[in-house]
Amino acid sequence: MYFDPKDGMRPPPFKHSVYNALVVPRPIGWISSISTDGVINLAPFSFFNALCGAPPCVMYCPNGFKTGTEEEKDSLTNVRETGEFVHNMCTVELLDAMNATSAHVPSSVDEMAAAGLHAVPCEKVKPPRIKESPIALECVVLQIVDLPAWDNTPPNTMVIGEVVGIHVDDNVIVDGMIDAREVKPLARLGYLDYAPILPEHVFSVPRPD
Numbered sequence: 204m205y206f207d208p209k210d211g212m213r214p215p216p217f218k219h220s221v222y223n224a225l226v227v228p229r230p231i232g233w234i235s236s237i238s239t240d241g242v243i244n245l246a247p248f249s250f251f252n253a254l255c256g257a258p259p260c261v262m263y264c265p266n267g268f269k270t271g272t273e274e275e276k277d278s279l280t281n282v283r284e285t286g287e288f289v290h291n292m293c294t295v296e297l298l299d300a301m302n303a304t305s306a307h308v309p310s311s312v313d314e315m316a317a318a319g320l321h322a323v324p325c326e327k328v329k330p331p332r333i334k335e336s337p338i339a340l341e342c343v344v345l346q347i348v349d350l351p352a353w354d355n356t357p358p359n360t361m362v363i364g365e366v367v368g369i370h371v372d373d374n375v376i377v378d379g380m381i382d383a384r385e386v387k388p389l390a391r392l393g394y395l396d397y398a399p400i401l402p403e404h405v406f407s408v409p410r411p412d
């Protein structure tokens with residue numbers, strides 16, 4: 204089948220908006236930020252990725268409003284006001300905590316503590332990282348980009364950050380490399396689906412040249 208997205212993201216026979224299932228698997232940016240009042244915010248974003256390596260840059264997209272409001276998401280307000288965020292790697296073991304942090308809660312709530320996670324201070328930025336996560340990237344905002352929005356739909360935004368500090372749990376370093384078998388990253392698929400990357404899924408392929 205073929206369809207034009209401007210005609211809607213749910214053409215027959217699809218029962219739900221299909222876009223989230225078209226580009227998979229996606230990594231999950233688990234973004235901690237802090238308000239000017241010092242409240243820790245934490246939320247997952249699967250419109251997230253690494254952009255370049257020298258210097259390392261990442262992006263995530265807080266799209267739409269907080270549910271039931273016309274207010275932008277806290278993960279956007281905080282970085283507009285402070286210019287800093289942290290990406291925490293979400294692993295298979297952290298699935299439930301990650302999912303809990305996608306709830307829409309008042310900005311006065313410390314979402315890291317509410318999810319039963321522990322905050323560890325960062326080296327160069329104010330937002331803390333998650334102790335339970337094996338990899339964390341401290342980031343300063345480079346640019347906040349307004350993405351297109353169709354008529355009468357809420358705004359879409361991309362936050363681009365430069366990574367200024369990197370934390371790696373020594374337990375995931377094996378033979379001088381980060382071992383994905385130890386990290387066990389979690390990937391987002393479409394709808395409410397996820398995929399674990401378990402040791403038996405990982406293999407290496409030599410390059411042709």
Ligand SMILES: Cc1cc2nc3c(=O)[nH]c(=O)nc-3n(C[C@H](O)[C@H](O)[C@H](O)COP(=O)(O)O)c2cc1C
Nearest residue numbers: 246247248249250264265266276277278305306307
């Ligand atoms: C796995 C997962 C991925 C998500 N990805 C995004 C995303 O890329 N962009 C987005 O705006 N919301 C995404 N959400 C929803 C946000 O996490 C949710 O709106 C959250 O409450 C925002 O929190 P905040 O207001 O504290 O920033 C995702 C939720 C889940 C569970």
